[in-house]
Ligand SMILES: Nc1ncnc2c1ncn2[C@@H]1O[C@H](COP(=O)(O)OP(=O)(O)OP(=O)(O)O)[C@@H](O)[C@H]1O
């Protein structure tokens with residue numbers, strides 16, 4: 694459903710991604726792996742319309758969306774959960790969720806979130822900026838959940854979180870995937886990402902070095918040489 698075709702992109706004069714072709718099929722989870730600085734965040738930014746590629750195409754289904762803006766891609770069912778947190782820090786959890794729900798014209802947003810994230814349900818009146826990092830990350834994910842996206846781009850959503858929260862977040866990702874949402878998942882815990890992925894891609898210095906079944910990528914020497922610690926840590 695989401696494809697990058699021969700994408701080259703970068704910042705100013707520096708090229709980061711070179712001729713990257715990558716497909717995220719309907720209902721599938723694709724893990725995007727690579728060392729620090731390989732270009733994973735850049736790839737997600739290109740896919741979500743935040744960064745224009747210098748050449749190549751972005752397709753959603755059969756539509757060329759290369760020149761669309763992020764909100765237009767959102768209307769087509771794409772949701773980007775960026776590195777860091779996309780929440781309104783001064784509003785309460787309830788207000789954050791109401792804002793997302795009303796944008797979507799849905800009245801049942803709070804109930805849906807309460808079911809998926811009991812931890813947030815217990816904090817509806819708390820100002821978002823005073824929640825722990827992990828709780829704020831959950832609120833950002835709850836937003837993705839409410840928009841009922843067809844494909845979600847997730848950039849290190851478990852970054853810096855305690856193991857218990859990481860597990861909760863992965864449980865949620867599995868649930869989102871079971872609901873039929875496709876995912877492109879960038880994750881520091883490579884092993885955890887591979888465990889829920891249908892396909893895996895390895896980015897090495899901005900080029901797609903390997904694509905395949907998660908078990909094959911996990912066992913490859915190439916992945917081990919770039920992701921040694923991340924594979925061991927999962
Ligand atoms: N706004 C920017 N301006 C200039 N260069 C940038 C910018 N953002 C990223 N880069 C450079 O692009 C390259 C790829 O960065 P990117 O953030 O995509 O890597 P990454 O794979 O997400 O790394 P990490 O695992 O550390 O998050 C890096 O060399 C980085 O310094």
Ligand SMILES: [Mg+2]
Nearest residue numbers: 733734735776
């Ligand atoms: Mg990154």
